[in-house]
Amino acid sequence: MRRRKSVSRAGLGLILLGLGLALAGWAVAGSQTAGRRGAPAASAALQPADWVIAGPIVVTMDPHRRVIHDGAVAIRRDTIVGVGSAASVESRYQPAHRLELRDGVLIPGLINGHTHAAMTLFRGLGDDENLQNWLQDYIFPAEARNVTPAFVREGTRLGMVEMIESGTTTFADMYYFESDIAAVVKQAGMRAVLGETVIGFPAPDNKTPAEAFAYIHRFVAQWRGDSLITPAIAPHAIYTVSGPDLRESAALSRQLGVPLLIHLSETKKEVADSLREHHMTPVAYLDSLGVLAPNLTAAHCVWTDAADLRLLARHDVGCVYNPSSNLKLADGMAPVTQWIAAGVPAGLGTDGAASNNNLDMLRQIYFAAELQKDATMDPTAMPAEQALALATSDGARALHMEKEIGSIEVGKKADLAFLSLDEAHGVPLYNVYSQIVYALEASDVKDVFVAGKPVMLDGRLTTLDVPEILSQARAYGRRVLRSLHVATPSPGH
Ligand SMILES: [Zn+2]
Structure with missing residues (x-):
């Protein structure tokens, strides 16, 4: 000591x-x-x-x-x-x-604007793959076979140990069984915005978006007004949730008065697919569905153009930069200095430990400052003070919580x-x-x-x-490997 x-x-x-x-x-x-x-x-x-x-x-x-x-x-x-x-x-x-x-x-206290805390139990699983393969071959099957209320409680507890130990006091989460997550977060005394996932295929908790919406009604009723927990709705992304279900998620968030969390414009492929299917960028597509609103926080916003940023700023949509995750998945460089110049509330996040592989916000602040300088070839583009603001005062704005936290x-x-x-x-x-x-x-x-x-x-x-918590996490690690029929971790992993 x-x-x-x-x-x-x-x-x-x-x-x-x-x-x-x-x-x-x-x-x-x-x-x-x-x-x-x-x-x-x-x-x-x-x-x-x-x-x-x-x-x-x-x-x-x-x-x-x-x-x-x-x-x-x-x-x-x-x-x-x-x-x-x-x-x-x-x-x-x-x-x-x-x-x-x-x-x-x-x-x-640092604000982690985007994570999947329970996925800490998948840390290091299927590393060095592209986003689509990583999701399809590793994460989605591992989730289908392992994610239960007990799993999310243990994973979130492991994530919270790491978050508290690195100075984080608030996190925004998107996952399954968020009611169970809320209970352990409350017990640990952390502050969190907890987004229950809406997704267009059978999830570990809800098998259809309709079931997810019913779950969200119960979840919000249980946690509304809590001093630490803010229940939220988290449609996963435009490529995993249908237009009508995105529209319904937004309507429900307005009806219940809760925040909306989404992954947005994370990869070039997402934008190309959106242009082909909807003849619009992902941001413009969400606008056309009435999803852009001052209660929305979007993770990534990597591939956003000037018109996208004008839309996001006009609707006061927060964008959360996840430099480690973007680097590791080679998603590209989010134009964070342009977000800020356009007036988009800019926050910072770790993303899940499965794609990062840690929940250390100090490391994200460091990456934010260094990478944005390199991306713009301008050492004055992201001063240290601004980088710290992404995880504090500005990060609070990105979650629309600036009246409560951030300074x-x-x-x-x-x-x-x-x-x-x-x-x-x-x-x-x-x-x-x-x-x-x-x-x-x-x-x-x-x-x-x-x-x-x-x-x-x-x-x-x-x-x-x-x-x-560490001993439980090790036991879950062994169980996850068995579920994927992997006898031992591959060499070098
Ligand atoms: Zn994410």
């Missing part, structure tokens, strides 16, 4: 007993509130807070892009109530729990990640954005809060049992 740099000890971490943690080597200051009523005169002017996190460089990603050295954040329930210098915040709040974090940066501001949800700058690759420090984007890595993430609750403290997950 890494040592805590600077910890004040007004009382050891009793507050965490409820989390069932082994706290050896870890300490937090619990300046136990001296009673919310009848507090001592000296603290009468202080407002109560559940947490004060003091000491880090606070990278707010707010509209003024404030960066506060020796900063602090005060949290009450699930919301940020104070942001500023440590001196000013600590003079105003009396926290139940105080966490002092030195030699590091506190950033808004460290009073009134926003307390979704935060602390990254240590106390490793060789973290020093010296000239520009905090550069450091986060080009130098830091997932292992630097030490503390993560979602909705005001710690889900990782000093490198330890507080809501997920990691050894148990």
Whole structure:
């Protein structure tokens, strides 16, 4: 365990007993509130807070892009109530729990705008194939033979371990049995937009789109208004869902008031097929069906032209860039700087671990900055600050959640990640954005809060049992191989 740099000890971490943690080597200051009523005169002017996190460089990603050295954040329930210098915040709040974090940066929790968390159990399966072969020969058969409610629960738990450990607090998911996924996400205390798949062939959960629509009614009724879970509808793509079912998905999303998630213009082939079948680009085709709307978030948007981008911007459709997945499947380079110039809300995602092969958003931020420079032959095209925005403030806009998350501001949800700058690759420090984007890595993430609750403290997950999850995942890996009649992994894989 890494040592805590600077910890004040007004009382050891009793507050965490409820989390069932082994706290050896870890300490937090619990300046136990001296009673919310009848507090001592000296603290009468202080407002109560559940947490004060003091000491880090606070990278707010707010509209003024404030960066506060020796900063602090005060949290009450699930919301940020104070942001500023440590001196000013600590003079105003009396926290139940105080966490002092030195030699590091506190950033808004990262937002993974597109993933299939349960597919983490297919990580590395059928690698180095093109998208069509990978889907037809590996993923679809493996899904048909393995995907059950228990499978998606375990896969999502594995995905969440990786996401939390790399600083992600919110993810947008598209998969099957999303009701089961919602239950484990809620248990783990992560925030998620969970899109139940609509697809034109028998899926592991629903055998027809009509069954999927019925499922979605129940799913939305169960989770509507939840503080962490946003139920959503996810028609897979224009090449797997019929026009009438795409139209129905959009109508249902408006009727139920929930977001819509889709894969869009991912490959050249998708665009060529659409031009041949519909005489329109995939974006124009969705427009003709009435699917483009401010509740839609589209993954990929790789092959989008100027007219497509005007349509997407006009309808406030979010686009999510998945650089690793696009690279690995050789889909092409998404014109992200053009999205931004056109006013399309731009987010960032990992895609599923089956096509990436990880859920590390810091790696995506790095790829975004480097690849967009290379694609445009312009080193100023995607500055580090903009790359970080794709995974925070802009990423929140792409999911239409910018009122709740994406920046460290009073009134926003307390979704935060602390990254240590106390490793060789973290020093010296000239520009905090550069450091986060080009130098830091997932292992630097030490503390993560979602909705005001710690889900990782000093490198330890507080809501997920990691050894148990890894052991389950290994067992599922063996089962998946057997189901595909593969005795052992192929050499080199
Ligand atoms: Zn995807």
